[in-house]
Amino acid sequence: MESQLQKKLILTIPFNNNQQVLLVSEVLKVDKEFKGSGIQRILSAEQNNLIVSFEGADYKKLRSSINAFLKNIILIVKTIQSFSIV
């Protein structure tokens, strides 16, 4: 029974400005969360913050989704840092 209860994690990731938040969320929105995972991911932008919520019943799948998500954030941030047109 307890394993059916939905757990929710909300991450707030600050960026330098709103354009960066929108860019990051546009890149990430292209991929939908893996259907079989049972994890729902919702992205939203609030001024300079990217707000991501993960909701699901399975702890392991929740952890993998969040892990993969953060790896992608690192990838995008490094790309912005190194390859922005100044």
Added chain:
Amino acid sequence: MVIAIGFEGSANKLGIGIVKDGEILSNCRRTYITPPGEGFLPRETAEHHQQNIHEVLKEALDQSGIKPQDIDVVCYTKGPGMGAPLAVCAIVARTCALLWNKPILGVNHCIGHIEMGRLITKANNPTVLYVSGGNTQIIAYSRQRYRIFGETIDIAVGNCLDRFARVLKLSNAPSPGYNIEQMAKKGKKYLHLPYCVKGMDVSLSGILSYMEDRIEELLKDYTPEDLCYSLQETVFAMLVEITERAMAHCASDEVLIVGGVGCNERLQEMMGVMCQERNAKIFATDERFCIDNGVMIAHAGALAYAAGTRMEFKDATITQRYRTDDVLVTWRDD
């Protein structure tokens, strides 16, 4: 005149290249090499790409002398291939497209190989043998599609060779196939192996299982060199047969070999013998281009872009399965 950058990472090679109107300005690559006896798995391969992609991107831009502002289209491998590694390149490509305010275009990996082969060799309208670790297809062009005439019904020939290299615990550097090729050159005793052509197609998993199951016994009578030699002779003869069959159907007098296994000189030699018998010409590229690379993605993308193909940003996804004949070849009207 289109300047395109291409990101490739569908397997263990990470490649980024820049092309301008068919002229190669840079072609940078890193390969994820596993210890002997081990293959590469999606998660570690994706991590390898993540760790190296920014360095390779910088290298590609620096070597080409091109500034991001000058690029017309950002191309990436949409598929086919391994999911997690493909996603790494797609995400960086998308980010670059937005940072530089450029259109994005997903490219079919197989078509990348074909168009690179045509560019380098100037083959006119060849029957294409596409052979790599992930793919084994016979392809011929007809009415705006690269049609698959024959293929493996189970594993790719490169996969068969690579997995046999694992059984022998050969080094994976620079690639297992290369080391099998060198061993095969020293083989003397031929072992008769199952030969598996099914009409226009081939089957390779049975030959691999046959060798895997009997390896202890076989090594009593044959050296590893003999086994590498016998395996190559068998699978390459199968490939030559299905290539010839397709050529006969299409009345073709040109063969183009692309894909990592296309580097193999014995395969090129055997294909050459068949071609000579049919008065056909054989074309092949060197390891810069037959092994997965970024510039082939850039070039195929540039051709499509110049012909008017466009992709909406929301469709810049990746897919593990992507058939060669699913792509409308807008850049050819023959």
